[in-house]
Amino acid sequence: MLEVRSPAVVPSVPARRWRLLRSGRLPVAFVVLLAVVTLNVYAVPLPEIGVFGAYILLGVTLPGMLWWRALSGTPRSPVADVAAGTALGYALEVLTYIPARWLDVPLAFLAWAGVTYLLFATMPSLRRHWPARGNPGEVPVGWSWGMAGLVGYAILYSAATFFRTQGLSWPGNGAPYIDLPYHLAMAGDVKHHIPAMFANVVGEALHDHWFVYADLAATSWATGLELQTLLFRLSPLPMAAVFTVLVVVLAHRLSGRWWTGIAAVVITFFVTAPDPYAWTGVLVPSVGGVGLPWVSPTQTFGAVLFVPLALLLVDLVRRPSGLNGRWVLVAVLMLAEVGGKATFLPLALAGVTLVLAVHLIVHRKVHRAAAVLTGLCLAYVAFAQIVVFQGENKGLRFAPFHLMRWHEDRLGRDAGLPLQRPVLLLIVVAIYLVSWAAVWGGAVGLLRRRRWRTDPAVVLLVGVGMAGVGAVCVFGHPGLSQGYFLGSAAPYLTILATTGLAATLPEKRPWRVALPALAAGAVAIWAIESWVAIARPHGGNVVIERVIPYALLAGAAAAVALVLVLTGRRGLTWCAVPVFALGCCLYSGYAPRLTPLWSIAEAAPVTDPERLHVAEGGVTAARWLRDHSSPDDLVAVNAHCRRSAGRCDNRHFWISAYAERRILVEGWGYINGANSRAALIGQPTMGTLEFRDPKRLADNDAAFLRPTTETVGGLRDTYGVRWLFVDDRYPALTSELGRFAALRFRAGHCWVYEVTS
Structure with a gap:
């Protein structure tokens, strides 16, 4: 048939x-x-x-x-x-x-x-296993x-x-x-x-x-x-x-x-x-x-x-x-x-x-x-x-x-x-x-x-x-x-x-409990904020001022639980009180999470030259160095501290970042042992620690501050340095340096020299 x-x-x-x-x-x-x-x-x-x-x-x-x-x-x-x-x-x-x-x-x-x-x-x-598994309609x-x-x-x-x-x-x-x-x-x-x-301090293994x-x-x-x-x-x-x-x-x-x-x-x-x-x-x-x-x-x-x-x-x-x-x-x-x-x-x-x-x-x-x-x-x-x-x-x-x-x-x-x-x-x-x-x-x-x-x-x-x-x-x-x-x-x-x-929460229509509890929490935290702002005594005890609002918050949650118990809805306390607390937290968090979206189209990078960490021409010069050197070439730089008033913040990394080359010593803030040393001496951060190899740092800086055959040649012969990178916003004798190393590239504030034999 x-x-x-x-x-x-x-x-x-x-x-x-x-x-x-x-x-x-x-x-x-x-x-x-x-x-x-x-x-x-x-x-x-x-x-x-x-x-x-x-x-x-x-x-x-x-x-x-x-x-x-x-x-x-x-x-x-x-x-x-x-x-x-x-x-x-x-x-x-x-x-x-x-x-x-x-x-x-x-x-x-x-x-x-x-x-x-x-x-x-x-x-x-x-x-x-190529076809999709499961049923997409289940989602x-x-x-x-x-x-x-x-x-x-x-x-x-x-x-x-x-x-x-x-x-x-x-x-x-x-x-x-x-x-x-x-x-x-x-x-x-x-x-x-x-x-x-660590690219910014050569010889430091990345642990x-x-x-x-x-x-x-x-x-x-x-x-x-x-x-x-x-x-x-x-x-x-x-x-x-x-x-x-x-x-x-x-x-x-x-x-x-x-x-x-x-x-x-x-x-x-x-x-x-x-x-x-x-x-x-x-x-x-x-x-x-x-x-x-x-x-x-x-x-x-x-x-x-x-x-x-x-x-x-x-x-x-x-x-x-x-x-x-x-x-x-x-x-x-x-x-x-x-x-x-x-x-x-x-x-x-x-x-x-x-x-x-x-x-x-x-x-x-x-x-x-x-x-x-x-x-x-x-x-x-x-x-x-x-x-x-x-x-x-x-x-x-x-x-x-x-x-x-x-x-x-x-x-x-x-x-x-x-x-x-x-x-x-x-x-x-x-x-x-x-x-x-x-x-x-x-x-x-x-x-x-x-x-x-x-x-x-x-x-x-x-x-x-x-x-x-x-x-x-x-x-x-x-x-x-x-x-x-x-x-x-x-x-x-x-x-x-x-x-x-x-x-x-109830299996059917849980939102009937969740939404009122969320709203009550938001209203409660708003009311506490408003009361504290009005009642805050000028020149009072700051500790007490900060304790009272939290005590009011805990008291408000306890009041919600008490009302539910007295009205015969004891079982709802297990969900209503936590959701009430979430409403408080949601009210505290939504503004800083949503407010930035209103300014999404506004460009806001720092443009003040005094506040710029990366030098003008720095990215261009660093990438030129990357494109004209071997990954195994070693670079010395004259910049070690971020530009900050009154102290040396040793978290300076942008030259090694854009050059993709290892640096004799740039910034040392995150190298092995830095945090432990900061904790040992009681400093709150590793950003102000001194470099633990002062001789290397002194030899490095001497080539830029006192360029001679000995100082520049010493970097080449002792440490194997092949390139010098200068950010002239930091101390360096660029005119003298050109007598002992060949200037290969310049962009903005940055100079790239090759140390020849």
């Missing part, structure tokens, strides 16, 4: 349009278009945007996604695969670039992507647009707060954020050398979390783009987007509700510690991290690698059997995290160790997956400390309540009446606890449900959060960098808080 086939049903045009509207393609297109337009407005040409986008898509995201799909097991949504695959792609990119650069064939790292495509195109068992369209809005906000906020103040050409890049030239210099060294050194510099270097090799364009504009954008998406995915994985992820990102973006006294600013450091991707690329890179690792750890502690491929992913991501950011692996170790301990206490048997993960984390932490950091602690030391004592000193200086230090410290610690409870108090809702109290995934994130808070409380650092532990743990504390709220 002949088989009669019915004709294929072709969806109508309105049906196709409706399907397009409900898919996630339009939100993605919106984000991409917004990013392209914003970058182009801020001086990135469209061809460079296209080259970078093509590399990220084809060289990072797609091959990483294929391996993620092949090894991660249970099918998930396509958006989770793309985001997690991109993070995995960054890890594999860095781990292949390092040996390729060490073998002096830097572009060979691209082979990992090529091999991936070859394997997944030819092997039947791998070929099935609510509102969630997709919510995510697009949050990522779009991050792009616009970056433009408003960073792009418009940090230009790509002089004078827009003449006064960069203090750490950016350092990051740029380290990326330049990793681009040309493995093992890497630091430096893998983000390998990512920047690899991207520069693959695309031909300037490192400055990558660091100041392009590279952090996809990392911020991936981090945002994966935080939402992890929150959904934990709670089973999509809105918890959106809420977690909103809290991360907009919520700060409550500020009940508007004239001083918050006492507790903000937990929001919108601007962080640009000013701390190491933190950004570490955070991007840690979220997919957390996803895997959650799955492994919940379902330890039948997930062999995920162990491979865990090993790869942990290895990349070894040099990503030093704060994250200890947090993971704390999380899996707590799972192991709680499971042993509750079930009286060993959680095998947690035991293996604990051993794996210990091995990687030991490897990081011994091999990567080689014992360098960057000034981090055991100093209980160091951050609180720093704020205690501020309160003591401002206080109208002398108080005993234990009393001041107790006040500050109480303010910290109230503030943290206001932001993350929703996590107490998890205690109401037994399944949440014993869920290994919840215990894991509790361990991560407790480790972050504990590290802030017990460690000290001259630059207060122990705060990075809390910043690293904050998203996971936020996920716990939103999951706790999901466990206590």
Whole structure:
């Protein structure tokens, strides 16, 4: 018999349009278009945007996604695969670039992507991972647009707060954020050398979390783009987007509700510690991290690698059997995290160790997956400390309540009446606890449900959060960098808080409770601010003035709980009070997060010549030197201090940053041991330390201040210096120097000499 086939049903045009509207393609297109337009407005040409986008898509995201799909097991949504695959792609990119650069064939790292495509195109068992897994319709369209809005906000906020103040050409890049030239210099060294050194002080090995510099270097090799364009504009954008998406995915994985992820990102973006006294600013450091991707690329890179690792750890502690491929992913991501950011692996170790301990206490048997993960984390932490950091602690030391004592000193200086230090410290610690409870108090809702109290995934994130808070409380650092532990743990504390709220809010129409509580919190903090501003006694005790508003805030939350109990709605206190506190924090945080957007189109770089750190002609001269010298050539410079009145700020890095060459001695603020020396002698920062090799510094400066055959030739013969770079805003006899070295290039204030034999 002949088989009669019915004709294929072709969806109508309105049906196709409706399907397009409900898919996630339009939100993605919106984000991409917004990013392209914003970058182009801020001086990135469209061809460079296209080259970078093509590399990220084809060289990072797609091959990483294929391996993620092949090894991660249970099918998930396509958006989770793309985001997690991109993070995995960054890890594999860095781990292949390092040996390729060490073998002096830097572009060979691209082979990992090529091999991936070859394997997944030819092997039947791998070929099935090309199509999207999961059901895209499972992701609510509102969630997709919510995510697009949050990522779009991050792009616009970056433009408003960073792009418009940090230009790509002089004078827009003449006064960069203090750490950016350092990051740029380290990326330049990793681009040309493995093992890497501090480019600004030759001979100082780079014992630091430096893998983000390998990512920047690899991207520069693959695309031909300037490192400055990558660091100041392009590279952090996809990392911020991936981090945002994966935080939402992890929150959904934990709670089973999509809105918890959106809420977690909103809290991360907009919520700060409550500020009940508007004239001083918050006492507790903000937990929001919108601007962080640009000013701390190491933190950004570490955070991007840690979220997919957390996803895997959650799955492994919940379902330890039948997930062999995920162990491979865990090993790869942990290895990349070894040099990503030093704060994250200890947090993971704390999380899996707590799972192991709680499971042993509750079930009286060993959680095998947690035991293996604990051993794996210990091995990687030991490897990081011994091999990567080689014992360098960057000034981090055991100093209980160091951050609180720093704020205690501020309160003591401002206080109208002398108080005993234990009393001041107790006040500050109480303010910290109230503030943290206001932001993350929703996590107490998890205690109401037994399944949440014993869920290994919840215990894991509790361990991560407790480790972050504990590290802030017990460690000290001259630059207060122990705060990075809390910043690293904050998203996971936020996920716990939103999951706790999901466990206590009504399943149907939760907004009927959440919105009034949020509004009440905002009104309460506004009322407290207004009352304090009116009632503040002139010349009164500043300590009392700052304690009373926090006491009023705690009293307002207690009043909300009392009203609910007296009206017979006792169960709502578990969610209404934390949401009320979030309303206070949201009111404190929205203005500084939204106000900059109104001035997004206004260019605001520093143009006053007296305030410009980078000299006129400096970038041009440094890049000429880069293009006309060997990566192994050594340079001596006459500038060591940032231009600041009255003192030498030794964080001067821009010459090594733009020349991509190693300097005999430029700025030494961040070299090995600087933070430890600052802590040892009681200085608040390493920026005013003297150079620990005074003879080298004296020999260097003598060539510029007293140029002779002996001083200039001594740099060449003793240290191997091949080039001299002069910024004539600093002392130097340029006319005399030309008698002993050949002037090769001059631009603005900068002179480039070659030391000939």
